[in-house]
Amino acid sequence: MHVEHYESLYDLSESAQVRFIGVVSDHTRYDFGIVYTSRFFGKPLVVCMQTGQSALLGSDDAHTPGTLQRVFRLANENQALELSKMLLELLPALPMVENQY
DSSP, X not given: OOOOOOOXXXXXXXXXXXXXXXXXXXXXXXXXXXXXXXXXXXXXXXXXXXXOOEEEOOHHHHTOHHHHHHHTTOXXXXXXXXXXXXXXXXXXXXXXXXXXX
8 A cells, every 4th residue: 555645734732712602593503613713814613513514714704695505505595694693793803814824
């Protein structure tokens, strides 16, 4: 068996703040873990605890329900709009950062 060579880009440990959110609307339950980190341009890692889908999201991303619907595989636009409203309250507004990497 041949093992390809790879080059490590980074291997960091970080103490991060994690927030778990569970809410229910008239039609849907949402369970998310949000990992706030200084990496990735400050965008938190948002994990859907029901499906395992995850994405790095900032408040700018929460303004686009279509993106949320696609990323989290939501059944319809109404769910995406509900999630957008919730995430806008939870995700930090990020300053413009150039060339983090």
